[in-house]
Amino acid sequence: MSAEKFEKSKTIELRKKHVGPSCKIFFSHDPIKIVQAKGQYMYDEKGQCYLDCINNVAHVGHCHPDVVKAAAQQMELLNTNSRFLHDNLVFYAQRLQATLPEKLSVCYFVNSGSEANDLALRLARQYSGHKDIITLENAYHGHVSSLIDISPYKFHQLSDAEQNQFVHVAPSPDVYRGKYRADYSDPATAYANEVKAIIDTVHKKGGKIAAFIAESLQSCGGQVIPPVGYFQQVAKHVHKAGGLFIADEVQVGFGRVGTNFWAFQLQGEDFVPDIVTMGKPIGNGHPMSCVVTTREVAEAFMSSGMEYFNTFGGNPVSCAIGLAVLDVIVKEDLQGNALRVGQYLTNLLEKQKEKHPLIGDIRGCGLFVGVELVKDRLKLTPATAEAQEVIYKLKEQHILLSADGPHRNVLKFKPPMCFTMEDADLVVEKIDLILTALQNTLI
Amino acid sequence: MSAEKFEKSKTIELRKKHVGPSCKIFFSHDPIKIVQAKGQYMYDEKGQCYLDCINNVAHVGHCHPDVVKAAAQQMELLNTNSRFLHDNLVFYAQRLQATLPEKLSVCYFVNSGSEANDLALRLARQYSGHKDIITLENAYHGHVSSLIDISPYKFHQLSDAEQNQFVHVAPSPDVYRGKYRADYSDPATAYANEVKAIIDTVHKKGGKIAAFIAESLQSCGGQVIPPVGYFQQVAKHVHKAGGLFIADEVQVGFGRVGTNFWAFQLQGEDFVPDIVTMGKPIGNGHPMSCVVTTREVAEAFMSSGMEYFNTFGGNPVSCAIGLAVLDVIVKEDLQGNALRVGQYLTNLLEKQKEKHPLIGDIRGCGLFVGVELVKDRLKLTPATAEAQEVIYKLKEQHILLSADGPHRNVLKFKPPMCFTMEDADLVVEKIDLILTALQNTLI
Numbered sequence: 001m002s003a004e005k006f007e008k009s010k011t012i013e014l015r016k017k018h019v020g021p022s023c024k025i026f027f028s029h030d031p032i033k034i035v036q037a038k039g040q041y042m043y044d045e046k047g048q049c050y051l052d053c054i055n056n057v058a059h060v061g062h063c064h065p066d067v068v069k070a071a072a073q074q075m076e077l078l079n080t081n082s083r084f085l086h087d088n089l090v091f092y093a094q095r096l097q098a099t100l101p102e103k104l105s106v107c108y109f110v111n112s113g114s115e116a117n118d119l120a121l122r123l124a125r126q127y128s129g130h131k132d133i134i135t136l137e138n139a140y141h142g143h144v145s146s147l148i149d150i151s152p153y154k155f156h157q158l159s160d161a162e163q164n165q166f167v168h169v170a171p172s173p174d175v176y177r178g179k180y181r182a183d184y185s186d187p188a189t190a191y192a193n194e195v196k197a198i199i200d201t202v203h204k205k206g207g208k209i210a211a212f213i214a215e216s217l218q219s220c221g222g223q224v225i226p227p228v229g230y231f232q233q234v235a236k237h238v239h240k241a242g243g244l245f246i247a248d249e250v251q252v253g254f255g256r257v258g259t260n261f262w263a264f265q266l267q268g269e270d271f272v273p274d275i276v277t278m279g280k281p282i283g284n285g286h287p288m289s290c291v292v293t294t295r296e297v298a299e300a301f302m303s304s305g306m307e308y309f310n311t312f313g314g315n316p317v318s319c320a321i322g323l324a325v326l327d328v329i330v331k332e333d334l335q336g337n338a339l340r341v342g343q344y345l346t347n348l349l350e351k352q353k354e355k356h357p358l359i360g361d362i363r364g365c366g367l368f369v370g371v372e373l374v375k376d377r378l379k380l381t382p383a384t385a386e387a388q389e390v391i392y393k394l395k396e397q398h399i400l401l402s403a404d405g406p407h408r409n410v411l412k413f414k415p416p417m418c419f420t421m422e423d424a425d426l427v428v429e430k431i432d433l434i435l436t437a438l439q440n441t442l443i
Numbered sequence: 444m445s446a447e448k449f450e451k452s453k454t455i456e457l458r459k460k461h462v463g464p465s466c467k468i469f470f471s472h473d474p475i476k477i478v479q480a481k482g483q484y485m486y487d488e489k490g491q492c493y494l495d496c497i498n499n500v501a502h503v504g505h506c507h508p509d510v511v512k513a514a515a516q517q518m519e520l521l522n523t524n525s526r527f528l529h530d531n532l533v534f535y536a537q538r539l540q541a542t543l544p545e546k547l548s549v550c551y552f553v554n555s556g557s558e559a560n561d562l563a564l565r566l567a568r569q570y571s572g573h574k575d576i577i578t579l580e581n582a583y584h585g586h587v588s589s590l591i592d593i594s595p596y597k598f599h600q601l602s603d604a605e606q607n608q609f610v611h612v613a614p615s616p617d618v619y620r621g622k623y624r625a626d627y628s629d630p631a632t633a634y635a636n637e638v639k640a641i642i643d644t645v646h647k648k649g650g651k652i653a654a655f656i657a658e659s660l661q662s663c664g665g666q667v668i669p670p671v672g673y674f675q676q677v678a679k680h681v682h683k684a685g686g687l688f689i690a691d692e693v694q695v696g697f698g699r700v701g702t703n704f705w706a707f708q709l710q711g712e713d714f715v716p717d718i719v720t721m722g723k724p725i726g727n728g729h730p731m732s733c734v735v736t737t738r739e740v741a742e743a744f745m746s747s748g749m750e751y752f753n754t755f756g757g758n759p760v761s762c763a764i765g766l767a768v769l770d771v772i773v774k775e776d777l778q779g780n781a782l783r784v785g786q787y788l789t790n791l792l793e794k795q796k797e798k799h800p801l802i803g804d805i806r807g808c809g810l811f812v813g814v815e816l817v818k819d820r821l822k823l824t825p826a827t828a829e830a831q832e833v834i835y836k837l838k839e840q841h842i843l844l845s846a847d848g849p850h851r852n853v854l855k856f857k858p859p860m861c862f863t864m865e866d867a868d869l870v871v872e873k874i875d876l877i878l879t880a881l882q883n884t885l886i
Binding site for chain 2: 008011012018020025026032033035042055057058062063065077078081082083090105106107114143146148154158280285286299302305309311312313314315317318
């Protein structure tokens, strides 16, 4: 394809020379060079097509023409900071607000999920006057210093991890592999009580809770779906301690779960977080994100006396892109598509579970689906190597999927929202073949 | 203009309702609604033109057609993360590297100056194994938690500022108003010795220096230009303590200073920082930024075992934009223009200084110029209200300028780099009239 400037070997050489070695690449022993993408398909330098089952950033489909057009038009007209009045900023804030419960009415526009979660912590600490944060086991909230501190998924990678004294880790509300499982009478209450116990311990030591933060559905943590009622009970305990509930929708918001626009809404209409953070899908790949909170929290933040200014946050181009993404979701009924195709995919996978003992659990909402591979369905021994094998074999079949979770044994589906039933058929058919071959090897 | 969706009053109403009240607007009692911009000019909803003397983000000129075209073309083709090989990423890294001393060869692409400076601190702490950071009085390094801690410009705004125990503030190397002034025999050594004294104190208390961080020229701190030789001496002291020198070029890089591409190069060829952070001008308004460091620091960072992944950082669109910005700087000789027009502007302002006692100091490099207003040239009493008056009167004349520094008495010029001598004539002529009127009122 004409889009190639260097031969692949030269690209690899330059990357080794000039890009930080901590920045990992997919399939590092034989990385893919992608030069073009459209919808749910990506193309390498030879024109080979790959089905993308993992890119939750290209939410409405790679290079969606409506989004590209909105961006290009606004870029030609104006791109400046939010110290000037601009209609895109306020219209976008109004449109985002309309997707949320009424009390979540005040927006802060930033550039990444990390900037959003960092600001959420600042809002909570300023509002409460407290410092302690409760986070979940295996959580991932971003890459800036303050967020590595609250991301066990990250800080467990450190050879010399030293846990921040203000950070407390509660058990992941994982009803498949966690402390309280599906057979437990009331796992929601049991997991919420774990949070309450942490609050009590913090109080005993003289600490005070600023916030509980959780991804509405844990993604890197292994596609974990908390039991309904868990967030309500946690919120009650956290509010009683004077803290706030932060719902991190960076990976799972914007209709992906199918039944609702926001994943926290899976818990029921009686649950409303105090702060919602957004990211990845919000701009279909454009660097932008948002924090939404209540008037009370926003006023408390202002009372600190410190201005909040973000150079690029809320610029007219980012807002035009954000608006276009919202429009496409509605126009193409992508939330409905996520529900329908997600259900179809989950059904196909359930049939695979009957066939392949390696599949321990299928869980998902809309186009956010996890397939947990285990060597033993009773002991739940993680089938980590097998999960890697599936990923690599799928790559050979030109299908992009990833494995994550604390044991890297959960196959993660989070494709662009235009994913079709035919795409689902194809990937499941290939998984079937790969698992069959794997099973034969094991026997 | 057609670009208006709401009447101005409605925009203001929606902004009050849906945008965080901590997000301040220029001229809050009568804010400007900007709907279009081109080069160094911005246009409000009525088509009124404003001369922009402050927007260092729209570096090569607002909405530069080459940049817009590069962005639109790449957006149509591909926008994905850096886990796939892409030529834009490596070519851009190579091109950036070519502007820097050879040993600064490894890049990390992120989305904002804040993300860049936070990563710089992480790199320095991992490399050194130390925690303590030395920062300058009045410094501003960003808005995420870790950077507010090292930004006296920000944390002094807090009603209940509590200084981070690992952060130490050295005097700003300001030879006009600082501890050691132009009449001092060797201010560079004197200011560097202040840093050495801090290192000694930290060591006595059992601490260890991870880094010294400074804007190559302080911007919010009042357009401060450190004396030549200061950075070299500081680097010597910091290296001896096992720490790194971080040069923050977020506000002043990319040819703005005229004589050099990077502002730290004003100190001389014998000075090379260990880490350089970039931001604002890098993408002409597109949310992107970069950290560049040495192979040694990058390897040490990798040895922590923690991957570095930034969802949007280094995507093909951001890199295409970054490449276009570098091309335009060369093609239009904007660095040369900054040198010539900056010199012309400084000369015009020097003449004003002879005429107006309110002007205490003119300092600048290229198109980064500060005009410090004082009520008394001996006592240096800050003329804060007068600076505000100048800004407001200039706004009435449709010229955008700002006042900053710890006393908000420094008029700051940092216009798009296509600023012309005619633009300089116009703004200085208006300042002359305003200062004359002001002087008459004072008499």
